[in-house]
Amino acid sequence: MNNPSDSNPGPVRAVLADDERLMREQLRARLAEVWPELQIVAEAKHGAEAVELVEQHRPDVVFLDIRMPGMTGVDAAKQIAQMDVGDDGWLPEIVFITAYDQYAVEAFEQGAADYVLKPAERERLQRTVERIRKRIEARRSPDAQDVASEAPIQQLLHRLAAGAGGAARPQYLQWIQATVGQSIQMIPVEEVLFFISDEKYTRVQTLQVEALIRKPIKELVEELEPQRFWQIHRSTLVAVNAIASVSRDFRGRQIVAVKGHNQKLEVSRSYSHLFKGM
Known part of the structure; x- marks a missing residue:
């Protein structure tokens, strides 16, 4: 040989x-x-x-x-x-x-x-x-x-x-591979404002791009850094640094306003403890 x-x-x-x-x-x-x-x-x-x-x-x-x-x-x-x-x-x-x-x-x-x-x-x-x-x-x-x-x-x-030193440390996603139109793009996690899922796809939203992935919220919760992204609904994850404000609507529900975007994100009762005092 x-x-x-x-x-x-x-x-x-x-x-x-x-x-x-x-x-x-x-x-x-x-x-x-x-x-x-x-x-x-x-x-x-x-x-x-x-x-x-x-x-x-x-x-x-x-x-x-x-x-x-x-x-x-x-x-x-x-x-x-x-x-x-x-x-x-x-x-x-x-x-x-x-x-x-x-x-x-x-x-x-x-x-x-x-x-x-x-x-x-x-x-x-x-x-x-x-x-x-x-x-x-x-x-x-x-x-x-x-x-x-x-x-x-x-x-x-x-x-x-x-996991270096004998204790495995968490490994978190740094990039999202997503479909944008007819192409696939690599989106840095740090640019993502929020994720919203429906039955088939999860929407990935940045200031410039709206993309789709097939990964459900329950998987993203395990793969994203918990200090960076909060789950506020069974179908929604939001970047903590993208939260502009939290208010209540006429029905008393907590609503998250997103910086630089007109999307309003509902907070379900299960996650209302994240915004104590509201």
């Missing part, structure tokens, strides 16, 4: 793994800008597929989404790190892709692997690429030491799996 670390190593080869097609396409496009000579040999939609493709292609670098259905990116990285390195000491560099940075950044800063926050920004990805290229060049050099047995990557994976 020909490997990238032969005497004539050839181009650096990569495998991408993300369950969201839009994210894979966006990362592929960004990598083409900042690392045009990189050869992407395969793409995976989940962790198990990523492991299979890495074993098949033996790439120099693997870009792994941390949260994927079934086998997570962290679990996939564990299996990859335990693969047979062969006579050439092969093991790929790991770059984690994540929309969550509450606990990951501290672990990644140890340098055993790298990370990219979704959606991948050119400047941040450029820094990641520069570090990965240097490490690959060092491994390919004639006097490179065997790095297959080094512990930092295993320590990092254990920390990520445990």
